[in-house]
Amino acid sequence: MATEFTLNGAAARFDGDPDTPLLWVLRDHLQLTGTKYGCGIAQCGACTVHLDGKNRRSCVTPIASVAGRSVTTIEGATGKTAEAVKAAWVAIDVPQCGFCQSGQVMSAIGLLAAKPNPTDADIDHGMAGNICRCATYVRIRQAIKDAAKHVETAA
Amino acid sequence: MNAPTKIPVASRRDFLAGSGLVIGLALPMGKAAAKAAPAGEATPFAPNAFVRIAGDNTVTVIIKHVEFGQGPATGLSTIVADELDADWGQMRIAFAPANDPLYKNLAFGTMGTGGSTAMANSWMQMRNAGASARAMLVAAAARTWGVPAAEVTVAKGVVSHGAKTATFGDLAATAATMPIPEKPTLKTPAQWTLIGRDTPKLDSLVKTNGSAQFTMDVQRPGMVVSVIEHAPAFGGTVKSVDDAAALAIPGVVAVKTIPQGVVVYAKDTFAAMKGRAALKVDWDLSKAETRSTDTMIKQYIAAAATPGVECEAEGNVATALASAAKRIEATYVFPFLAHAPMETMDAVIEPKDGGADFYAGSQFQVGDTTAVSKVLGVPFAGMTLHEQYAGGSFGRRATPDMGNAVEAAMATKAFGGTTAVKHVWTRENDIRGGRYRPLIVHTIKGGVDAKGQIVGLDAVVAGQSFMRGTGFFNPSAKFDEAMVEGLTGSAYAFPALRVGANELKNGVPTLWWRSVGNTHTAYVMETFLDRLFELGKQDPIMGRIALMKDDRAKAVLKRVAEVAGGLSAKSGRARGVAFHKSFGSYVAQIAEVSVGADKLPRVHKVWAAVDCGVPINPNVIRAQIEGGVGFGLGHALYAEITLGEGGVVQQSNFDTYRSLRMAEMPEVEVAIINSTANPTGIGEPGLPPIAPAVANAWRKLTGKVVTRLPFAHSENA
Numbered sequence: 119m120a121t122e123f124t125l126n127g128a129a130a131r132f133d134g135d136p137d138t139p140l141l142w143v144l145r146d147h148l149q150l151t152g153t154k155y156g157c158g159i160a161q162c163g164a165c166t167v168h169l170d171g172k173n174r175r176s177c178v179t180p181i182a183s184v185a186g187r188s189v190t191t192i193e194g195a196t197g198k199t200a201e202a203v204k205a206a207w208v209a210i211d212v213p214q215c216g217f218c219q220s221g222q223v224m225s226a227i228g229l230l231a232a233k234p235n236p237t238d239a240d241i242d243h244g245m246a247g248n249i250c251r252c253a254t255y256v257r258i259r260q261a262i263k264d265a266a267k268h269v270e271t272a273a
Numbered sequence: 274m275n276a277p278t279k280i281p282v283a284s285r286r287d288f289l290a291g292s293g294l295v296i297g298l299a300l301p302m303g304k305a306a307a308k309a310a311p312a313g314e315a316t317p318f319a320p321n322a323f324v325r326i327a328g329d330n331t332v333t334v335i336i337k338h339v340e341f342g343q344g345p346a347t348g349l350s351t352i353v354a355d356e357l358d359a360d361w362g363q364m365r366i367a368f369a370p371a372n373d374p375l376y377k378n379l380a381f382g383t384m385g386t387g388g389s390t391a392m393a394n395s396w397m398q399m400r401n402a403g404a405s406a407r408a409m410l411v412a413a414a415a416r417t418w419g420v421p422a423a424e425v426t427v428a429k430g431v432v433s434h435g436a437k438t439a440t441f442g443d444l445a446a447t448a449a450t451m452p453i454p455e456k457p458t459l460k461t462p463a464q465w466t467l468i469g470r471d472t473p474k475l476d477s478l479v480k481t482n483g484s485a486q487f488t489m490d491v492q493r494p495g496m497v498v499s500v501i502e503h504a505p506a507f508g509g510t511v512k513s514v515d516d517a518a519a520l521a522i523p524g525v526v527a528v529k530t531i532p533q534g535v536v537v538y539a540k541d542t543f544a545a546m547k548g549r550a551a552l553k554v555d556w557d558l559s560k561a562e563t564r565s566t567d568t569m570i571k572q573y574i575a576a577a578a579t580p581g582v583e584c585e586a587e588g589n590v591a592t593a594l595a596s597a598a599k600r601i602e603a604t605y606v607f608p609f610l611a612h613a614p615m616e617t618m619d620a621v622i623e624p625k626d627g628g629a630d631f632y633a634g635s636q637f638q639v640g641d642t643t644a645v646s647k648v649l650g651v652p653f654a655g656m657t658l659h660e661q662y663a664g665g666s667f668g669r670r671a672t673p674d675m676g677n678a679v680e681a682a683m684a685t686k687a688f689g690g691t692t693a694v695k696h697v698w699t700r701e702n703d704i705r706g707g708r709y710r711p712l713i714v715h716t717i718k719g720g721v722d723a724k725g726q727i728v729g730l731d732a733v734v735a736g737q738s739f740m741r742g743t744g745f746f747n748p749s750a751k752f753d754e755a756m757v758e759g760l761t762g763s764a765y766a767f768p769a770l771r772v773g774a775n776e777l778k779n780g781v782p783t784l785w786w787r788s789v790g791n792t793h794t795a796y797v798m799e800t801f802l803d804r805l806f807e808l809g810k811q812d813p814i815m816g817r818i819a820l821m822k823d824d825r826a827k828a829v830l831k832r833v834a835e836v837a838g839g840l841s842a843k844s845g846r847a848r849g850v851a852f853h854k855s856f857g858s859y860v861a862q863i864a865e866v867s868v869g870a871d872k873l874p875r876v877h878k879v880w881a882a883v884d885c886g887v888p889i890n891p892n893v894i895r896a897q898i899e900g901g902v903g904f905g906l907g908h909a910l911y912a913e914i915t916l917g918e919g920g921v922v923q924q925s926n927f928d929t930y931r932s933l934r935m936a937e938m939p940e941v942e943v944a945i946i947n948s949t950a951n952p953t954g955i956g957e958p959g960l961p962p963i964a965p966a967v968a969n970a971w972r973k974l975t976g977k978v979v980t981r982l983p984f985a986h987s988e989n990a
């Protein structure tokens with residue numbers, strides 16, 4: 119049975135195994151490879167997408183559970199907050215290897231949507247599920263703060 | 274540092290297929306190699322090239338190193354752009370093809386990235402490449418405008434003479450016909466406009482918006498995905514496989530046995546993983562390594578109590594220690610550690626007539642490509658390496674036996690050798706897949722005289738060598754330098770010193786891991802010295818400086834003390850210092866620590882001072898120190914790979930192999946010495962000092978001497 123859902127604002131469907139995690143539907147079937155595999159067990163956050171606007175680990179989200187819902191991936195991350203986050207990321211060269219960064223950016227956008235002016239503790243908590251093996255955490259923290267400031271002053 | 278590469282005399286350059294100027298350096302080589310031009314350049318007359326200037330005014334630097342986050346793509350481009358007087362905005366990068374004559378690492382003799390050599394071995398090469406291109410652009414402008422070359426200037430990508438100006442793109446076609454200068458004039462440091470300044474990284478945007486392509490993202494027509502089940506213990510082999518349940522899973526197309534394990538092929542990754550979970554494999558473990566790490570550690574401790582092979586000696590350490598007023602000794606245990614780069618091991622191989630396309634974030638580009646060609650039985654000339662961004666490595670992607678490429682090639686071949694195969698490790702394969710930082714045990718003895726001066730150190734290392742028997746090891750060497758580096762060749766002058774090594778056999782495959790032997794030697798040296806200074810009532814910073822024989826070492830230690838404002842901390846916290854020189858670079862760090870809620874060190878801030886020669890891009894240097902601190906700290910606090918009875922790895926993913934997370938990352942402040950020495954490494958040297966700096970602070974704060982890593986190990990509770 120096909121699963122129908124909204125992907126980055128457009129209609130999408132998947133005809134295969136309904137157990138297939140959203141991550142692999144995106145990567146292997148819909149050619150959206152910005153969302154990454156890092157652990158497959160909701161430990162690293164590399165696969166973070168937004169499901170109905172909220173941060174979600176796509177590696178443990180069966181495609182069947184996405185039916186009728188709205189998925190946003192890094193490729194479709196737009197809007198004021200998303201643009202501010204991406205600009206802040208580039209401005210201070212957050213990425214090293216880059217493999218975790220789609221997930222970091224998506225988590226940061228989700229965090230700022232919930233907490234427009236996050237404290238250090240909010241950032242610790244909101245980003246706790248995203249591992250960066252290159253340990254770019256210092257710059258992630260800074261970029262989140264820079265993005266928050268930018269959204270606030272632009273508002 | 275290597276001598277500047279000679280530029281060959283060439284009277285004329287053939288213009289390249291309508292696109293622009295290709296220029297570069299010829300390394301000493303035969304004519305045959307000169308035919309091999311970088312991918313995308315059709316002409317057989319292309320000089321071997323590091324720089325391409327196109328009619329659209331872009332300057333592309335051919336990057337001979339893998340880019341997995343340490344910033345060589347930006348670093349190498351910075352050097353070229355500066356000598357070329359290009360505008361930073363016109364710079365582009367392209368990864369080099371597999372071609373040793375053109376692109377070998379001058380320190381290795383083959384293409385490869387590691388040992389923090391990217392800048393050191395490319396420094397003069399890239400300067401010459403940029404300066405040559407600049408001279409030819411100037412000559413082209415002089416010819417076009419009929420003015421003396423000496424009057425032509427170049428700045429920010431614009432070539433000028435009086436009111437006349439031209440872009441590089443305008444001049445590319447003419448420049449390509451100009452003679453290559455035999456010895457281009459290099460800038461003096463005072464003329465640099467980019468080197469030594471913060472230039473933005475060239476790959477930040479694509480790595481932020483999800484568009485950077487990694488090997489795992491490669492899709493080829495008709496491609497299948499393969500995953501592998503490895504033996505449960507190292508050295509195990511397949512006895513028999515029941516693949517009926519696996520093959521019954523929709524999407525699974527085949528199951529094959531190769532020497533490395535059982536491979537499941539499917540139309541997508543999830544089906545392949547599901548298929549693997551359904552396998553029933555009977556393993557032959559008769560030749561496997563079945564000892565537990567507990568057993569190994571006991572054996573290593575016994576070995577470390579014997580003198581071992583002498584690696585370095587100064588004076589008579591036995592006499593010196595016998596005369597000491599006070600003596601201490603310690604035994605240190607360091608666990609196996611996985612690299613766990615964020616992108617697991619992977620490769621895509623697409624066979625074609627007489628060769629194959631090979632997609633990988635290869636760290637030994639020629640070695641890996643050769644290995645694939647051999648397994649597939651096709652000539653090297655038929656192979657095309659498509660080098661991808663790599664999602665981290667920390668040493669893991671470089672294996673002396675090209676094991677990652679070989680396994681992917683065997684999986685491709687077993688499927689029939691005509692279909693494109695994406696071979697992907699799951700995180701479980703990665704954590705349980707070996708090639709770890711070796712398990713290492715140290716014993717060390719030292720003493721101070723009545724005045725508190727250190728009289729000598731007697732150090733023994735017991736561990737396994739991952740170098741011996743590989744092409745990277747000199748078979749006549751009496752010991753493996755990678756086991757003891759850092760204790761040997763240290764920046765300190767001790768009145769008496771002996772470093773011994775005991776090599777033990779172990780069936781667990783091991784590998785270099787970010788900063789290699791320095792991961793443990795720095796910890797031993799720097800924590801033990803701290804205790805000796807306390808025993809001799811010496812200040813940890815002044816005591817170190819007094820022992821140092823090298824002014825650059827003293828300078829970083831003084832600098833870090835300055836920026837941190839010394840070693841005193843507010844109540845409830847303590848500061849520890851450590852210094853280590855590795856890969857030619859000097860790094861000192863001070864860590865401020867309190868006791869965390871989990872009873873482990875909570876590191877609030879780290880100050881670092883670094884001298885890595887000319888700081889080509891301070892932005893990248895700071896990033897590497899931040900990353901080295903985080904990577905080193907996470908492992909020192911939380912990580913270890915253990916084997917239970919039967920030799921089964923007890924960790925499998927990030928739930929059990931704990932990584933540093935956001936809340937645990939300290940603030941990091943980096944001071945960079947404005948050195949004029951030739952550039953040295955930065956990808957690794959930031960790591961060794963962090964664990965001992967934290968341990969030294971922890972001992973001050975709690976009185977606990979941690980000699981068993983990680984800190985979270987139950988013995989330290």
Ligand code: FES
Nearest residue numbers: 156157158163177
């Ligand atoms: S891949 Fe989903 S959390 Fe790691």
Ligand code: FES
Nearest residue numbers: 215216250251252
């Ligand atoms: S940038 Fe490499 S894992 Fe985060």
